[in-house]
């Protein structure tokens with residue numbers, strides 16, 4: 001058989017482009033613009049983060065396995081796809097071919113030698129994927145799996161995560177996360193603070209449906225299953241502010257069920273724990289309302305606006321909008337669900353708002369911590385997160401939506417009976433937001449700017465540290 005050079009050239013070009021795209025689609029104009037944000041942005045497995053010593057070992061071992069598999073599948077693509085594309089060009093019907101007169105090529109089916117050869121070939125590739133130490137961590141996939149789930153490894157130079165680990169219980173709720181630190185007697189929500197250079201064992205619980213915990217640059221994802229506790233491990237060796245996400249569809253607001261991970265130094269972590277345990281409380285005195293944390297040493301008088309917010313928050317006042325409609329009790333008093341001054345149970349069904357203003361985001365990592373965002377959340381949480389439990393409870397209490405028909409919630413035209421109905425006047429919502437923003441212990445560590453730069457966050461500032469983060473290939477090249 002004579003090799004058809006033109007067909008060979010075509011197949012090299014087509015398979016070449018395809019293979020190149022698998023590795024470097026981000027470098028291609030237009031495609032890259034769409035992909036780069038997702039491939040190398042804040043929520044990615046392709047850019048495990050950390051200092052050079054260990055990086056984020058779990059995320060890095062996953063990245064290594066991924067790259068090994070990608071190389072091998074690229075090889076498969078070339079060796080199988082190449083001949084296929086060649087055959088398409090070389091053996092297509094020639095111009096002037098007449099099926100009545102001209103002879104058809106021999107019609108055949110099956111080729112035992114090729115088939116056995118392919119089975120043998122794929123088996124070798126699978127063995128390579130399972131056993132080859134590859135990439136930076138050099139953990140073969142077969143050892144990487146127990147490492148991911150149990151934190152154990154015999155490989156020298158790789159940190160054993162199951163020794164001296166700190167434990168954190170994660171509770172998934174529709175549609176937010178709560179974090180419990182059993183050693184410290186501390187419960188917080190939506191922003192996970194953990195020390196660097198310390199293995200962290202994550203115990204995963206859910207209070208309702210299946211969720212999935214995914215702090216993509218640090219570790220892979222594991223599901224939160226009803227009726228069982230799953231485990232995974234985090235290890236970071238670099239301070240950072242990371243983006244996490246529920247990665248298992250869990251209902252209306254699943255896409256907005258995010259969280260933040262703050263990897264921080266042991267000192268800052270200890271400082272955070274110490275201040276978190278000093279709970280916020282308010283006290284009415286003759287000359288006004290005071291906010292304190294723990295004992296009276298951090299006491300501060302609230303401004304008039306903040307004091308109004310405190311009243312509304314703690315159910316000491318009825319919102320005007322409701323008063324106008326003849327309501328005499330305040331069934332949406334925030335402290336019904338978000339108590340200040342007490343540490344809730346680990347699986348408490350509402351986010352703990354103690355020290356709320358120390359966080360960088362609101363609505364489970366979905367919006368930035370800003371007065372304007374807070375105001376919108378307080379007035380119309382259903383607009384920010386469709387179907388969320390806070391909004392549904394508000395609405396149920398006042399009969400403004402049917403709790404079972406959430407379908408049109410997000411887009412209905414504004415009337416007084418739908419999801420865009422606001423329970424608070426602008427002034428009241430601003431006052432509550434102002435009060436919430438005082439919930440910041442003066443001694444608490446600062447997490448800096450949140451790494452929000454998704455197109456969905458038009459108000460967020462560009463984060464330069466993200467832009468200059470090395471791409472995975474550069475990182476590999478450094479080693």
Ligand code: HEC
Pocket residue numbers: 174175176189190253313331332333334335336337338349350351361362363364365377378385388389390393394432436
């Ligand atoms: C029926 C219980 C309930 C009441 C009453 C309630 N909330 Fe909530 N709140 C929730 C739930 C549930 C969430 C979690 C929503 C989500 O993210 O899906 C939440 C979330 C929040 C958050 C975001 C927390 C975070 O970490 O992202 C803020 C802020 C908040 N509520 C403020 C208020 C204020 C202010 C009031 C009073 C006007 C209030 N809540 C009344 C149940 C309640």
Ligand SMILES: [Cu+2]
Pocket residue numbers: 211212246247248249250251254255257
């Ligand atoms: Cu989810």
